Amino acid sequence: MKVVMFGGNGLLGSDIIKVCSGEHEMIALGSADVDITNSEAVYNLIKAHKPDAVINSAALTDVDKCENNPDEAYRVNAMGPKNIAMACRDFNSRMIHISTDYVFDGKKDSPYDEFEQVAPVNIYGKSKVAGEQFVQMCAPKFMIIRTAWVFGTKRKHFVDYVIDSINKGEEVIAVKDMVSSPTYSLDLAELIKELLPLNEVGIFHGVNKGYCSRVQMVEEIMKVMNKQTRVQVLSQSQWKKPAARPVFSALKNYHLHLLDKDTMSGWRDALKRYIRFKYQG
Numbered sequence: 001m002k003v004v005m006f007g008g009n010g011l012l013g014s015d016i017i018k019v020c021s022g023e024h025e026m027i028a029l030g031s032a033d034v035d036i037t038n039s040e041a042v043y044n045l046i047k048a049h050k051p052d053a054v055i056n057s058a059a060l061t062d063v064d065k066c067e068n069n070p071d072e073a074y075r076v077n078a079m080g081p082k083n084i085a086m087a088c089r090d091f092n093s094r095m096i097h098i099s100t101d102y103v104f105d106g107k108k109d110s111p112y113d114e115f116e117q118v119a120p121v122n123i124y125g126k127s128k129v130a131g132e133q134f135v136q137m138c139a140p141k142f143m144i145i146r147t148a149w150v151f152g153t154k155r156k157h158f159v160d161y162v163i164d165s166i167n168k169g170e171e172v173i174a175v176k177d178m179v180s181s182p183t184y185s186l187d188l189a190e191l192i193k194e195l196l197p198l199n200e201v202g203i204f205h206g207v208n209k210g211y212c213s214r215v216q217m218v219e220e221i222m223k224v225m226n227k228q229t230r231v232q233v234l235s236q237s238q239w240k241k242p243a244a245r246p247v248f249s250a251l252k253n254y255h256l257h258l259l260d261k262d263t264m265s266g267w268r269d270a271l272k273r274y275i276r277f278k279y280q281g
């Protein structure tokens, strides 16, 4: 398949490129190649390649930046996918769009499935919901894949922050009332490779199985590293940030389960593989 990939330089996008390149012709694009907020540029690009599929992993993912810059958040996270979805419709391409657990309000205490109501609590989540809606409205052959708490090699994230702090003997700040499903970008990229050729539509949750709080995640990282550091446990109300986070936004891969295609492993196994690969040779 010929696949155009927006967000090819990102944490998830770079692993999708790595994993899918052997099997598919991947055209990887960063923001310097095409700005997804530029509808004409997106249209011309898809017109030039006429790909079988387009993957959109480009987004403004800094939750606090989104809160302080709503116009930019809606431009990238809502209008960007809209531009891509309209071009996919016009050139008959499948569209795989990546979304987030932050579409939910986090008021439950068991993992969300794909058939539950969205109710975002911050601008990032609201702009991602708007993006999902445009994709469903415009791209007839769409798959929306929601994921959560992604870790991988391309850029720094919470797991790297904790490991850097452990290695420097510095204190780690961990918020206790933030719970979700940590997900290895490489595992999600493998899943997307399997889903790409399928003639499927709809919303899918794609996470490593299980869930934890940030505090439990720090404990697990220290266990795998076999090293300790001081942990300052805060609640969201003490951790002053511009954007509120959902308290419990763990996901369950229910749509994949119904199709017998949920191959994702547990988050502890995924975390261990990531740490072994990146930090323990």
Ligand SMILES: NC(=O)c1ccc[n+]([C@@H]2O[C@H](COP(=O)([O-])OP(=O)(O)OC[C@H]3O[C@@H](n4cnc5c(N)ncnc54)[C@H](OP(=O)(O)O)[C@@H]3O)[C@@H](O)[C@H]2O)c1
Residues within 6 Å of the ligand: 006, 007, 008, 009, 010, 011, 012, 013, 029, 030, 031, 032, 034, 035, 036, 037, 056, 057, 058, 059, 060, 061, 076, 080, 098, 099, 100, 101, 128, 146, 147, 148, 149, 150, 151, 155
């Ligand atoms: N990271 C997480 O924990 C997490 C959790 C849940 C869901 N997600 C979702 O997963 C997807 C991938 O996230 P990620 O963590 O891989 O993100 P990321 O590392 O921040 O990468 C996002 C990419 O988007 C590109 N981008 C930003 N604005 C753009 C624009 N106007 N035009 C074209 N490209 C633009 C950037 O390209 P350049 O680098 O070339 O500038 C960047 O590499 C997103 O949809 C995100 O909402 C992520």
